[in-house]
Amino acid sequence: MTREYKLPLVLAGGLFVLVLLILAVLLAATYRNSLTALEQERAQLQSHSQSISDLVAETSLERLRHIIDVTVEDAVFTEAIGPGSQDTQKAFLGEIFYNQSQGEFDVLVLLTSGGEIVERYHTELSGFPVILQAVRASSSQLGNWFWAEEDAGPSERSRIMAFYKQAIINQISGRVEGYLVGGVFLSGNTGLAQMVNDRAQADLTVLMRGGQVLATSHGDGEVVPAADLVFEAGQVEKQVSGYRLIRSEILSERFPEAGFASVTAYNTESDRSLIRTFVISTLLGLGLALLLSLLALSALRALLLQPLGKVMDYARTVGRQSDAVAPPVTSIQEFNEFSRTLENVFAAFLESEKRFADFASVSSDLLWETDADHIYTYLSRDPQSSLSVETSDLLGRRRWELSAIDLEFSDWEHHKQALEERQPFRNFIFRISGAEGGWEYWSVSGRPVYDNDNRFVGYRGTSTNITSEIEAQKEAAQSLEKLRQAQKMEIVGQLTGGVAHDFNNLLAVVLGNLELVEEGMSHEDPNRKALSDAIRAVEKGAALTHQLLAYSRQQTLKPVVVRPGEIVHEMQSLLDRALGETVTVRSSLNDSWSVLIDPNELENALLNLAVNGRDAMPAGGELVIESFDITIDQDFAEAEGDMLPGDYVCVVVTDTGEGIPETVRDKVLEPFFTTKEVGKGSGLGLSMVYGFVKQSGGALNIYSEIGQGTSIQLYLPKVKDADETIPVPPGDVIRGRGELVLVVEDNTAVRRLIVSQLKSMGYATLECGDGVAALNALEREPVDILLSDVTLPKGISGVEIVTLAEDQYPDMPKLLMSGFSKEVLSGEVTLPEKIDILYKPFTKIRFSEALSRAIKVRQAG
Numbered sequence: 001m002t003r004e005y006k007l008p009l010v011l012a013g014g015l016f017v018l019v020l021l022i023l024a025v026l027l028a029a030t031y032r033n034s035l036t037a038l039e040q041e042r043a044q045l046q047s048h049s050q051s052i053s054d055l056v057a058e059t060s061l062e063r064l065r066h067i068i069d070v071t072v073e074d075a076v077f078t079e080a081i082g083p084g085s086q087d088t089q090k091a092f093l094g095e096i097f098y099n100q101s102q103g104e105f106d107v108l109v110l111l112t113s114g115g116e117i118v119e120r121y122h123t124e125l126s127g128f129p130v131i132l133q134a135v136r137a138s139s140s141q142l143g144n145w146f147w148a149e150e151d152a153g154p155s156e157r158s159r160i161m162a163f164y165k166q167a168i169i170n171q172i173s174g175r176v177e178g179y180l181v182g183g184v185f186l187s188g189n190t191g192l193a194q195m196v197n198d199r200a201q202a203d204l205t206v207l208m209r210g211g212q213v214l215a216t217s218h219g220d221g222e223v224v225p226a227a228d229l230v231f232e233a234g235q236v237e238k239q240v241s242g243y244r245l246i247r248s249e250i251l252s253e254r255f256p257e258a259g260f261a262s263v264t265a266y267n268t269e270s271d272r273s274l275i276r277t278f279v280i281s282t283l284l285g286l287g288l289a290l291l292l293s294l295l296a297l298s299a300l301r302a303l304l305l306q307p308l309g310k311v312m313d314y315a316r317t318v319g320r321q322s323d324a325v326a327p328p329v330t331s332i333q334e335f336n337e338f339s340r341t342l343e344n345v346f347a348a349f350l351e352s353e354k355r356f357a358d359f360a361s362v363s364s365d366l367l368w369e370t371d372a373d374h375i376y377t378y379l380s381r382d383p384q385s386s387l388s389v390e391t392s393d394l395l396g397r398r399r400w401e402l403s404a405i406d407l408e409f410s411d412w413e414h415h416k417q418a419l420e421e422r423q424p425f426r427n428f429i430f431r432i433s434g435a436e437g438g439w440e441y442w443s444v445s446g447r448p449v450y451d452n453d454n455r456f457v458g459y460r461g462t463s464t465n466i467t468s469e470i471e472a473q474k475e476a477a478q479s480l481e482k483l484r485q486a487q488k489m490e491i492v493g494q495l496t497g498g499v500a501h502d503f504n505n506l507l508a509v510v511l512g513n514l515e516l517v518e519e520g521m522s523h524e525d526p527n528r529k530a531l532s533d534a535i536r537a538v539e540k541g542a543a544l545t546h547q548l549l550a551y552s553r554q555q556t557l558k559p560v561v562v563r564p565g566e567i568v569h570e571m572q573s574l575l576d577r578a579l580g581e582t583v584t585v586r587s588s589l590n591d592s593w594s595v596l597i598d599p600n601e602l603e604n605a606l607l608n609l610a611v612n613g614r615d616a617m618p619a620g621g622e623l624v625i626e627s628f629d630i631t632i633d634q635d636f637a638e639a640e641g642d643m644l645p646g647d648y649v650c651v652v653v654t655d656t657g658e659g660i661p662e663t664v665r666d667k668v669l670e671p672f673f674t675t676k677e678v679g680k681g682s683g684l685g686l687s688m689v690y691g692f693v694k695q696s697g698g699a700l701n702i703y704s705e706i707g708q709g710t711s712i713q714l715y716l717p718k719v720k721d722a723d724e725t726i727p728v729p730p731g732d733v734i735r736g737r738g739e740l741v742l743v744v745e746d747n748t749a750v751r752r753l754i755v756s757q758l759k760s761m762g763y764a765t766l767e768c769g770d771g772v773a774a775l776n777a778l779e780r781e782p783v784d785i786l787l788s789d790v791t792l793p794k795g796i797s798g799v800e801i802v803t804l805a806e807d808q809y810p811d812m813p814k815l816l817m818s819g820f821s822k823e824v825l826s827g828e829v830t831l832p833e834k835i836d837i838l839y840k841p842f843t844k845i846r847f848s849e850a851l852s853r854a855i856k857v858r859q860a861g
Contacts, residue, residue, distance in 0.1 A: 016289050023285040036462070047427075052200040053248040053262040060184060060192055061254060064105050065144075065164045068182045071096055072166045090119045093180075097121040107135075107161065107183035113176050115139035131161055135181050138165050145254045147186075160187045160214060162255070186214050186260065193217035196262055203243065204265035207250075209258060218265075229263050244268050365442075366463035369449070372456055374398050374419055399444070404432040406439070422448045422456055429466070441470040505750050508840040511538045512753035515844055516760065559596045559696070561719055564651050565589035565627040567599055568606065575610050575623075582620030585610075591627040591649045595716040597696045602651075605689040609653040609712055612686065616657025616710060626652040632715070643699040647718035654711040660704040689714075734848040736763040740781070741851075743767050744774040744788035744798060745817075750840075754787070757844055763851075771796025778805060783812065785851065790818035790837070799831065806832050813854040817842075 071077055077092050089110060097108045098121075110118040115136040134148035144166065150159040163183040167176045186192070186207060194217040197205035204218035211230045228240040231247045238245050243265040251260045369378035376394045394402070400412055410430045418425050424447040431439045446461025514535050521528055568589055575585050606625070613623045630650045637643040689712075693700045697717045704710040741763045745751035748769070755765045766781055768774040771792045777783065786805055788798035802814050816831070817838040831837065834857050838850045 016292070019289040019292055020286070023282075023289065027281060027285065053196050053205075053250050053264070054252075056192065056196045056199060057250040057260075057262075058254075060195075061145075061162060061164065061251070064162075064182050064184055067096070067100070067104060068164050068166045068180055072168055072180050078168075078171055093119060094121060105182045106185045107163075107181070109135050109181040109183075111136065111139055111179040111181060113139065113178050118178065128159060131159065135163065135183075138163065138181060139179050141165075147255050147258055157187060157212060157214070159185065160209060161185050162251070189215045190217055193262075196264070200264050202264040203267050204263075206263045206265075208261050208263060214260075224265055231263075239268060242268055365465050367461075368394075368446075368463060369458060369460045370398075370446075371458040374459065377458065399430075402432065406431050406433070419459070424448065439467075440465060441467045505747050505840060507538055508842065509747075509749045509753050511535065511843065512757055514538065516753075516756055519760070559598050561594050561596055562599050562602075563591060563594050564597075564602065564649050564716060565591040567602055568625050568627060568651070571603060571606060575607070575625075578607065579610060579614045579623065583614050583617060584620075584622045586622060586624050588624065588626045588628075591629050591651075593629050593647065593649050593718040595649050595696075596719045597716060598692075601692045601696075605692055605714070606651070606653065608686070608689055613653060613655030613657060613710070616655050616659075621656040621709075623656075624652075624654045626650075626654070629718070630715075642694075643715065648698070648715040649718060651714040651716065652711055653714075654709060656709040659706040659708055660702070660710055661706065733761060733845055734852040735761050736848075736851070738762060738764055739784035739855075740764045740766060741785040741787055742774065742777055742781070742783040744769075744771070744786075744792065744801060746770060746789065746791075746793050750789075754847075757847060761844070761848055761851075770794045771798070771801050774801050775804065778809070783809075785854065786812055786814045787851075788814075788816055790816055802835055803832055806835075811858055813851075813858045815850055815854045 071093070074092075077089060093108055093110060097105075106122060108121040110120070112118060115138075117132070117136065128150040130150045131148045134146065138146055145162070145164055147160065147162045161183045163181055165179050165181045168178045168180060169175070170177050186209075189207065193205050193207050193215040196202075196207075197217040204216070204224055206216050206224075206229055207214040208229060213229065224241055224243055224245070229245065231238065231245075236247050244267075246264050246266070248262050248264070249260070250262050251258070367378075367380040368376060371377050375396060375398055379394055399405070400407060400416070410428065412430075415425070415428055426445045427443050428445070429441060429443050431441045434440045442463055443466045444461060444463045446459040449457050449460050451457050514531060518528070518531050518535070521531065568587055572585065572587065579585060610623060610625075617623075628650055630648050632643060632645050632648055634645050637645045690700050693714050693716070699715045701713040701715070702710070703713070736758075741758050743751055743754050743758070743765055745754060745767075746769050751767055751769070755767060758765050763785075766777060766783065768777055772794050774786075774788065775796070778786070786802065786809075788801050790798040792798055792801075798816050798818075802816060805812060805814060814832075814835055815838060816835060817840060836850060836853060838847065842850075
């Protein structure tokens with residue numbers, strides 16, 4: 001019996017050890033991969049918390065900045081600047097403060113230019129003299145952002161506020177009349193902390209400055225003690241009280257010296273669960289190994305030793321030459337079954353090995369190992385990986401020795417230094433050229449490896465293709481830039497629309513009175529030259545307003561059906577004179593389609609482009625103007641981004657100048673942006689052209705190469721089956737025949753000027769300042785012509801007056817005028833049929849022609 005059990009015990013013990021080894025390898029490999037996954041999760045949590053915290057804080061302050069800037073630029077607020085107007089400003093600011101959305105700002109203070117507080121609105125600012133003194137002192141600071149801290153005593157935490165200041169500029173004198181300061185409490189701002197906590201999906205979020213807690217927001221978990229929230233210098237993560245704490249700097253760009261930070265806490269229950277799971281798995285593995293060994297002992301005795309014993313007995317019987325014993329057939333069957341069992345065991349083992357290899361290969365795009373000299377020695381590549389470099393090209397080389405690597409993209413010197421210092425690294429991003437062109441972006445992480453003698457043997461880590469994430473970030477940045485550009489255009493449009501009406505009224509008064517003075521002045525008068533210069537200055541001011549309206553697409557267009565090529569042809573002599581002898585103008589006009597545009601604005605646009613081309617060729621060159629018909633398909637329209645498929649007439653202005661650098665090419669269409677010297681350009685030329693083309697339903701494209709020149713393409717939509725007409729240039733003043741003109745204008749200075757001009761042109765006049773008085777005058781007086789401003793007080797507009805007059809006096813000539821009418825331009829109000837509108841400021845010639853056209857329309861009717 002002793003010999004019978006020696007072999008089963010040895011085999012059972014060996015099987016027990018083998019199973020233990022297999023289980024140990026599987027558990028170790030799985031545990032290592034799980035730890036790697038946990039480390040990656042921690043790194044993602046850290047990056048996620050930093051981004052979310054900074055973004056939420058910046059968004060809160062950006063909302064404060066936007067409200068202050070919009071308030072300072074508001075027309076009602078700006079017009080109230082000056083002595084005796086503080087009540088208007090206070091009322092306006094009070095409405096802004098008490099109508100704000102919850103949590104936008106806590107303090108609103110109006111300061112004089114010397115720092116004295118005119119008015120303040122706040123939720124709990126009383127009793128904080130230090131903060132109030134900081135607000136007063138902000139008038140002498142250069143920056144817009146500042147912060148202040150008020151020590152509330154040993155029993156309470158200090159009160160900390162972040163402020164944004166904007167100067168209030170007098171639009172007439174240009175002087176700083178005061179400052180508007182808005183503030184947000186950072187201490188006690190649970191709303192901000194809650195927003196960070198919700199977006200970061202954390203269990204706890206604390207806003208801090210140094211070791212002081214400003215605000216706290218937490219979920220259902222326990223509150224972390226304040227002492228655990230303090231981090232050492234340079235430390236960004238630590239574990240306390242069952243939580244992983246991550247510290248993120250916030251508002252560092254706004255307040256670099258303040259040291260504001262957020263601490264987000266995540267429960268570490270998953271780490272403990274992982275350890276418990278592996279302890280239980282290890283115990284179960286030991287039990288399974290012992291059970292398998294006992295079963296193997298019993299099976300080996302029954303399946304191996306008993307058949308062997310029968311074979312031995314048979315051999316002894318045969319040795320005694322006995323013929324009465326038959327060979328044991330069952331022993332051969334049992335050995336066959338034993339062989340099949342061994343085959344199944346080894347097949348299961350190989351399948352387990354293959355499963356482990358599959359897990360290792362798909363856990364990342366690339367698993368790698370390097371030796372002590374940082375040379376790749378092992379690579380495990382996912383078969384589905386998009387790595388464009390062959391594995392054979394990587395083995396035996398260092399990471400930065402590949403020819404496809406862009407060594408200028410990343411900080412390779414710092415990466416090499418970290419490797420030499422044997423530091424672990426995470427998410428080092430580099431890029432390589434792809435097999436089909438373009439760039440591939442990869443993120444690599446690794447940690448040093450040491451042998452049993454604690455000798456450094458190399459690095460081990462993973463590589464992941466993050467090209468799609470990088471491209472998505474670029475697309476998001478481009479979308480954000482387009483959104484910012486759209487918002488910028490909207491703000492410029494609102495500002496322009498708000499001031500254009502009053503500014504044009506002022507210019508109309510100045511221009512009209514200057515013309516009246518010029519008419520009564522002899523040609524020999526020495527002041528005539530100065531008067532002419534003043535008139536030209538007023539016209540330039542009107543042109544500036546026109547350019548701003550053009551950029552914001554709110555200018556008044558008078559479109560007619562024309563062929564662009566004919567306009568270019570008629571401008572040939574003008575361009576020759578304007579560009580000088582050093583520039584050769586050549587044209588190639590091959591368009592046959594018509595477009596619906598304002599021909600005067602097209603001429604201005606072409607002249608602007610031609611002058612820009614001349615300035616780009618200081619030593620002379622060639623300017624080519626082309627026009628041709630083109631059909632835009634869907635693919636081309638999508639590539640351009642802001643075009644629709646269809647038929648267009650393309651007008652191209654090309655110079656052979658210096659070209660536009662790529663760094664400024666995206667900015668040339670912005671208003672007031674110019675690369676010319678001070679005094680050589682306003683920066684509105686290209687932006688005006690862009691606004692005109694977009695308002696006309698077209699598109700603009702710029703192509704430029706340094707040293708080769710610039711080509712600007714205007715795409716104007718085709719009009720089908722329309723007659724082509726070009727307006728006739730203005731002539732002399734057309735005089736009246738004593739007709740009685742009812743002038744309806746609320747601005748006294750403008751009304752007085754218009755009456756003077758009408759009388760000088762031979763008309764009689766009747767004046768009214770609002771719509772009610774105008775309607776009464778129409779019933780009472782024999783009016784021959786109705787002339788009304790569009791925007792009037794007392795609830796009745798000029799359009800309503802004309803509409804009512806059309807019903808009662810259909811044969812009476814009627815004419816509207818306006819400095820700027822948003823309702824008419826936007827289509828909210830429709831002008832009555834055959835009623836023209838005259839836009840201020842206007843010359844006497846334009847005024848007389850408009851009156852003459854209104855009279856002729858009624859006579860023809």
